[in-house]
Amino acid sequence: MAAWAKTLGTLAATLVIWVALADGAEAQTSDLVSTNALRVCADPANLPMSAKTEDGFENTLAELIGSKLELPVQYTWYPMATGFIRNTLKAKQCDLVIGYAQGHELVLNTNHYFTSVYSLIVPAGGDLAGVTSLQDPALKGRRIGIIAGTPPSAHLARNGLVGKAKAYNLVVDRRHESPAADMLNDLEAGDIDAAILWGPIGGPLVKQNHPDLKLIPLVSETLPPRLFFRITMGVRQGEKVWQRKLNSLIRRHQDEINAVLFDAGVPLVTDLGKDVIEPPQ
Known part of the structure; x- marks a missing residue:
């Protein structure tokens, strides 16, 4: 009995230590x-999403979140390129990335707060305005602008549309080069016949600067790679308390988040990317 009592005492003491360590780890993380x-960690020259002028839709979302938390927004600016997370979030210079693709191991993702899709952009009054799929024969022989290396490139190749496509750079310093804006300017100038852009980039740019262009979310593509992606907020790995707080905020204020995105011109689709979500009237 004495031996059993000693063993149980040791186990109890060990349990207390583990609980204390766990509580301490959570407190330290918090x-x-x-x-x-x-x-907030953000790119200073990444319109229409973020900018040092704070007129991107991610800046507006940051203000919305800050207001719900009753906190002022404070930025750490760094180009969204190699080293972004390492030099901002991991360096503890900031606590939140407003937009981050779901499942990326560099951050701990919140629940997604919107789903969007790559989109075809064409002249609103042109003969491509009725196209809804990259398989449409009307695209044959047309010159299509594409950001090199993005998922729609595979669809262009499959449908025999690469030969005349015009590629724009994927990795750039947005302080000096803006491939999406260049692509839409080329489309309006007639240098290309259509453009394909990630919806949260193309949608706002069309709404703000190109009223004669039409954005068509590519929700009809059934073959891989997929063209829709769920977007989350990113926090440091291990910060579960902060993640849960943001998840609750997203859930309670989803309608307000959607309103910001709709106002910016971001095309929203259902979680499986099959249907476009229309803004409320």
């Missing part, structure tokens, strides 16, 4: 997140 400001 302490990394500022309680004085909503510290």
Whole structure:
């Protein structure tokens, strides 16, 4: 009995230590997140999403989140390129990335707050305005602008549309080069016949600067690679308390988040990317 008592005492002491360590780890993780400001990591030249002028739709979302948390928004600016997470979020210079693709291991993802899709952009009054799929024969022989290396490139190749396609750079310093804006300017100038862009980039640019162009979300594509993606917010790995707080905020204020995205011109689709979500009237 004495031996059993000693063993149980040791187990109890070990359990207390583990609980204390767990509580301490959670407290330490929570302490990394500022309680004085909503510290956001963002690209200073990534319109229509974010900019140092704070007129991107991610800037508007940051203000919305800050208002719900009753915290002022404070930015750490860094180009969205290699080293972005390492030099911002992981360096504890900030606590939140507003837009990050679901499932990326560099961050701990919140629940997704919207789903969008690559989109075809054409002249609104032209003969391609009725196209809804990259398999449409009307696209044969047309010069289509595409960001090199993005998922729609595979669809262009499958449908025999690569030969006349015009590729635009994928990895650039947006302070000096803007492939999406260049592509839409080329489309309006007639240098290309159509453009394909990620919806959250193409949609706002069309709405803001190109009223004579039409954006067509590519929800009809059934073959891989998929063209729709769920977008989350990113926090540091291990910060489950902060993640859960943001998940709750997203759930309670989804309608307000959607309103910001609709106002910006972001095309929203259902979670499986099959149907376009229309803004409320």
